[in-house]
Amino acid sequence: MSEHRQPAAADRKIDNPDFSMVIASAVHDMKNSLGMLLSTLDDLREEQKGALGDNPRFNTLQYEAERVHSDLVQLLGIYRLGEQKLSAHSDEHYVAEFLQQQLARHERLLQGYGVDYDIDADNDVIGFFDDELISGVIASTLNNAIRYTRSRLQLGAREQDGWLVITVEDDGSGYPAHMREAGAELLKAPDFSSGSTSLGLYFASAIAHLHQNNGKHGTIRLHNEGKLGGGVFEIWLP
């Protein structure tokens, strides 16, 4: 009902743009467009099974679109963090089931790249976390791992010293030393001049940090001491 316009006096002025909000709404639009694009790509893959076969360029198309999509989701998340509009609404979850659902989303891409994958978690490991936020972190970590792994990926969950630890392991060449040693540095907002911290890791740390219990905050750890011999990404949740 566009006829209920505000009196003209109100729209005679031109507002000074709130730049971060302009960016945020642009990012929002781009993200939704990419969502449509990804969905169409998926349909196309299904429709053109015979013609496309295992065309690696199709994988690249999908992979890159997924990557931009998850970057945009992160950007929006960071905007909301800055606006203090984001908080963790934790609830009880069966972690193995949750991880299966995360993997399912990337199944086609993993198959397309010929990457083997499995889940190492007891069926009744329970965790308290905000499933949407953690799901975003896992999606971007998986994306990253697909890029660096050789042939295998493993999602896992365990309880250790009263923490829930969710892991993403690959058999690539592992995280470089400066990333493994970043520690608390990860929580600092990305500094583009030094290029020291990646947006993805900052986002993951911030999301982990939003999770708290009895004064303890969640955190992430990177190391190369995994069973697959590559990098290990760990989210520690209190």
Place this chain on the structure above:
Amino acid sequence: MINTSGEHSFSTSIRKLRFLVVDDFENFRNSMRQMLRSLGAEKIELVHNGAAAVQRCAYDHFDVLLCNYNLGEGKSGQHVLEELRHRKLLHHSSLFLMVTAETSREMVMGAREYHPDAYLTKPINRAMLEKRLGALAERREALLPVTRAMDLEDNPEAIQQCLSLLSQYPRHRSWIYKTLAELYIQVGDYGQARKIYDDILSQRSLSWARLGKARVLLAEGHLDEAIVALQRLVEDHPDYLEAYDLLSESLKRNGKSGQAQKVLQRAAELSPNALLRQRDLAKLATQNHDIDTATDAWRRTVNLGTWSVHDNPDHHLALGRSLTDLSEGDPGGEGKEYADEAVRVLKHLERRFPEAPDIGPRTMLVRARIVAARGNRTKAMKFLEEARAALPEDKLSADAGLDLAKTLYRVGQNREAEQLLASLAQRFEGEAETIEQIENLMDEPVGLQQRLQARTLNREGIQAYEKGGLPEAARFFEQALDIVPNHAALNLNLVQIRMKQLQDGDRSVVRQHALAQCHRCFQALENLPPQHRQYRRYLAMKRKMESMNE
């Protein structure tokens, strides 16, 4: 170690279910049907828009709805969900899955009530659907004894079933505890509800349990405790809109309607698309005499109503009223624009709700005020007479009565307006909000700007009085009474000053003049109804005056 192909097969529980897929893209509908079939589903129906979805559900029962959020022109997925739940077309056992291209949190932020059972983020593939749907279908089946009892509105039975399923399905205990606590609140057993929330909170601070606990505190009448708990909750979770809603409600019930409005405004900024929240904000702002905010909120309420089951002719009328109030306060160009907008709103209302009771005469009353505000008394009288001829004066609703009284004031029929308000005050004696509106109208039957001016003068008069400046205070009250001659408190304030001056033997006051002025003040309040807050003060002062006269 489990493998990712999923060791339990869900197809048995999925096969029996009836599916309705709602999407505006044929490709998506077909690919969804294909995926569902491959998961074992046999009964699948497809519709292409929200209206069709609602209609199908009115005639048939579906176990699972897969509904796209964005359905192009017309109802959105959220509208469909709201309408189905509001009209009770969806069983408690039914699953409503919202399919979105967006991240779900934004959607959750939009809704005030009625959340879907799950969000599925596009792109959706078969593996993903199998995992999500399988888990949900399994939970649905396990909890059927509870949801069946809820469908029959047999809450005690639902509570019993929850208690007995708790040990059988530890996997679903989170859902069961949530549901159980809500059921206890519904049957009024706040003690049991509180115990559940306390038990959960003693282990972990979960936002939903904190909100539930606050709801119990509010229901038990512990307003202050509820307010503190909710303020902390909002601090920890600034994105938790339901907490803002409940906080606003608690503040309002505690008599802090200004703060309540601020809280609701913040929530409405975070999520501008929830119709009911905008409506509540509009009502609160009207009550707080913040007509600008009220008008904006009514405008949003009306616009959001286009496809919503919550649209209501009263919202359109209220927008028309607010705009008229604004136009009365401003004889200049902007006032004209408000008046024009009000006329458009009313015309649209008559087209949209031709069947609503008394809609013609009720819009006519607001129209009479619009033209009266633009100085066209003849036309105002004509509208007024038409409306009165069609309205049963002895059975007027409070809103229509107030509109009628306002219009009578605008065309100068003050006596009649006062008599009408007195009879309304009698009829709506128990309704505090209506009585307050009647009092305000009686005291200040003028436009917004003048009302504000009179209020400022009154405030300055009281300040002068408190500092002992009686003559100065009297001048302020006199000026205010020039604007609102029948304002009860103002008249009594002036009488109080004059009587004090006479008692003190103030030489600057001429006794005859002062007594005459008091007499005029009491005359102005002749029709003050006994329900008015100033009525007892009026009686007391009148008696005192009479004793002074003797």
